[in-house]
Amino acid sequence: MKTKFLSIMLTSFLAVGLFGNTVYAKETDSNNKKTFYIGSLKKGDLMLWDVCSQCSNTFSVMIRDDDTIYADIDKDTSEKELDILSHDSAFYEGGSNLRIEVEYYGSSVNLKKAHASGAIKNEKKKTIGYIYTYNLEDFDDEDYNDAVITLTSWKKHG
Numbered sequence: 830m831k832t833k834f835l836s837i838m839l840t841s842f843l844a845v846g847l848f849g850n851t852v853y854a855k856e857t858d859s860n861n862k863k864t865f866y867i868g869s870l871k872k873g874d875l876m877l878w879d880v881c882s883q884c885s886n887t888f889s890v891m892i893r894d895d896d897t898i899y900a901d902i903d904k905d906t907s908e909k910e911l912d913i914l915s916h917d918s919a920f921y922e923g924g925s926n927l928r929i930e931v932e933y934y935g936s937s938v939n940l941k942k943a944h945a946s947g948a949i950k951n952e953k954k955k956t957i958g959y960i961y962t963y964n965l966e967d968f969d970d971e972d973y974n975d976a977v978i979t980l981t982s983w984k985k986h987g
Contacts, residue, residue: 861938865929867980869948869959872923874982880915884975886967888933890914892980894924904976920985929978933967941966943973949983958983 858864870876878900880890885907892900899919904912921927933940942965949958961980964973 858940861933861935861940863931863940863942863963863965865931865944865961865963867927867929867959867961870921870927870982871984872921873985874921874958875918875985876921876980876982877918878915878978878980879913880976880978881911881913882974882976883909883911883972884967885909886933886935886938886975888931888967888976890976890978891930892928893930894922894927896924897922921982929961929963929980931963931965931976931978935967938967941971941973949981 876892876899878892880900880902882888882904884904886904887907888904890900890902891898899921900915900917902915904914906912931940942963944961944963946961947959948956949960951957959982963976963978965976965978966973967975
């Protein structure tokens with residue numbers, strides 16, 4: 830019995846050590862604020878993001894870790910037409926808790942999300958990067974275009 834327990838514990842510690850940094854994303858929520866934690870990136874990886882909106886509410890999007898703010902993006906108009914708020918890039922500095930923070934300024938907002946995330950693989954099935962996409966809904970029409978945030982990453986070469 831002791832041997833089984835020790836082997837299970839050893840396997841658990843190895844799994845956490847080997848795979849603990851490959852969490853795709855976790856989140857924290859409130860009615861008007863969402864935080865999406867991004868995993869799997871390594872220091873020096875290139876990050877490319879796009880943020881757009883088709884809603885009348887105002888909001889901010891921040892891409893950051895505990896040490897660095899990579900993007901601080903504001904939608905400060907009530908324009909409902911497609912609004913491309915950001916298309917930019919940066920190298921990941923390696924700080925803890927890489928995340929995307931979204932805050933809507935309306936008090937009656939109840940944010941909902943649709944999302945996709947995962948590894949980008951080449952023809953040999955080798956992971957070459959990661960992609961995270963969040964489509965947010967701030968009302969009841971369920972079009973999920975009120976904020977659309979995409980973050981793509983890959984290793985820097987050259």
